[in-house]
Amino acid sequence: MGKLIIVSNRVGSLKDTGKAGGLAVALVDVLRERGGVWFGWSGAVSDEGTFGEFKIERSKQVELVQLDINKADYDEYYAGYANRTLWPILHYRLDIAEFDRPFEEGYRRVNERFATRLKPLIKPDDLIWVHDYHFLPFASTLRAMGVENRIGFFLHIPFPSPDIITALPRHGALIRSMLAYDLIGFQTMRDRNHFIDYLVQEQGGRVVDDDVVSVYGREITVRAFPIGIDATGFATFPDSPEGKRQQQRIRQAQRDRAQIVGVDRIDYTKGIPHRFRGFERLLEEYPENRGRVTFLQIAPSSRSEVDAYADIQRELEGLAGQINGRFADVDWTPIRFIARGFPRKALAGIYRASRIGLVTPLRDGMNLVAKEYLAAQDPENPGVLVLSRFAGAAEELRESVIVNPYSAAEVAAALQTALQMPLDERKSRHALMFERIVRNDAHNWATRYIRALGG
Template identity: 50%
Template sequence: MGRLVVVSNRIADPRQTAAGGLAVALAEVLNSTGGMWFGWSGKIVDATESDDVVFKRAGPVTLATVDLSQVDHDAFYLGYSNGVLWPVFHYRLDLADFDAGYITGYRRVNQLFARKLLPLLRPDDILWVHDYHLIPLAAELRALGCRQRIGFFLHIPLPPPLMLAAIPGHDWLIRALFAYDLVGFQSKADLDHFARYVETEAHAQPVDDGRWRAFGRTVQAGAFPIGIDVQEFNELARAPEAVEMYERMRMEYSRRKLLVGVDRLDYSKGLPQRMRAFREFLTKNPDLRSSATLIQIASPSRENVGAYTEILHELESLCGSINGNFGELDWMPVRYIHRTVARARLPGLYRASRVALVTPLRDGMNLVAKEFLAAQNEEDPGVLVLSRFAGAAEQLREALLVNPYDTEGTAAAILLALQMPLEERRNRHRALMETIRRYDVHWWCDGFLVALERTMAEEKGTSWLRL
């Protein structure tokens, strides 16, 4: 294949393990092709300052970034991306700010990315654009004459057609997806929503399995559930920081079973519902109250947005209420941590925990579920309690699947997880590990790029006007 050019809102140095799953996934192919990663620098500058591209070398990889003005950042990132697309794509129409006019800034930044990226491209480059911030980027590149193959991957869910149609200008967004050669989703459910939308709303014609034609273009779409690098995470689990965390947790909670939740503080994660379910578990099982502790990590996220402030206060109130009503002098049922915990320490916490509560109201995939499984002792593994509304639920069928809106049902699953016999825990864990090893992050990356290379070249001479 030609050089890989990755485009995302934020970039990461693929040499750094702490950079996260996407960087780990892309490191190998970026390094092998001498690729480029293009995106926002993370800096907000005065509108009068230069918007030149800044280059940095990361081994054989080129990191190319542009700055954003405060006006562009607020409209593009805070406004349209996270004030409109994020809530709607997570099924929260009530939290979307449709009337603020952010869409102009969203388009303006995508046009900026296209203008700055196009001169850097080579004829045989393959472009891989990531996530909801950059849905119209390919259309803007096509309008400037870009003819390279371009793929797009949506890391968050895609809602059903009628919910998607609530967005003013929804037809513009979906039309922009037809500027890509390949569009990837996390789950079959998301792919089904896309198919239903383009056929009913855009009157697209199915060409064959996984391909639709509309607006003079044919797009291929598929489900490519992202995984983790199991080997890399196992190595992380054997590192000193993870081992130290495991030993400390094992000693501190030697008389109790640990439950763990690790999430960003976001209304999509179902944290208040999780706390209510744990409270229900404590209420219904008084004999088990002092034998289990829930450690809930809720990393700060967009705390300048009203909806996040509300959920922060609600979560703090629930945790305080549970500890006040059920706690003893030598035991608190909930340890709530509102800060980011270093990734290097998480495997130790996962390994020390008997149960992981991964119960979002809606999630594209959720890699915490897979990391918890990878960190377990195969001879004495913990149990994964997983929301059926997480994309991971399509793959991880041997987990205890729950409806996070069902407080009593989730409480019953917590009890079942804590009391599950060793043999059943081993059997479930063995089957789950087979899945996450087979469909790891390298399978995801290779599968998407192979599918992108195989997409049929569009007929010559197709012109793209700005959408």
């Protein structure tokens, strides 16, 4: 059995040996089980870029191998095509997608350079597992160099319906390059079905059986693999010293008030402005909640070099000020907006102390915050998850309160339902979902994918 080679834009750490690393830890665990390499960008920009020396970290059977990129690569491949073109398209945001030919050329250049640098590390019986939208054409580049290994791909974000993806210039060439993979995985059946529909409608593909599509003389396996967290490990975090400290701080500050919590990166896909308006509607239409409920939104900055993200932060600050100005009292502030992150154990304590987890992205591949919120709850007195129907997690977490995030009135009604939900119902809903996220944890997800790839 050969080694496992994982390729992703960013690489995890071998030093984080606890169960706090979520997906990254699951991938490192799988690498340790069979030996392997995790290959990707170092996060650094240098003059040498992809022509520079490898940055290598070793631990027993695992190697982390990283490359720098140069300034042009960063602007065109990462900030450009990946984040200004593919990210909005794959999240259904045609209105803000930028179609710049140099972006696309930079994207293909970096894929080719990374594949060229990886090839000497590949042995004939190795398995190669490529991750996410940064490396859609990676396998086709390796195939052109003569690599015949089994190569799999997993998309962590949504894949839209054919009428959306066809708005991408030269979409046919890009998606056809993905057919060099042997196994293509998606978060949900919806995303999987969209990809198959595209292959059939746009590329002349034919469905051979449930998971196999024949197209251009190749048979590609296309399957849904919903990603998980280390639910059992995360469930211990609220009882850590940091978790307990956060719970105590919140309970002292809140007294008998119920707290709603949202935790997201600043990103237009997360629907945070819509969420603020839904909370405002709760205070308007259900005035008994005034003075009795608070909303804590934790939203660290993300990709601040992209104008759209800076605009969202300004909008959120304005909305929070407007809502607080309208409803606040001398001893009650309705919305607290914190634009910085917290360590995972601290977050677990915040989740535990929150009566409602409000997870309402406009579009999301999965959304692991929803699963972390559930894992952090006290099973004897759990909170309620209010979840967007457009999050991939909604396929699994059917016992949450499912909501349309675009409707402020529906979000408000869902919050009211959650606030009034009896203890017995909260416990039964939580127990079903917690059992599911424990069974479908991150390690099981990685193991199932590698088995399907042939490992």
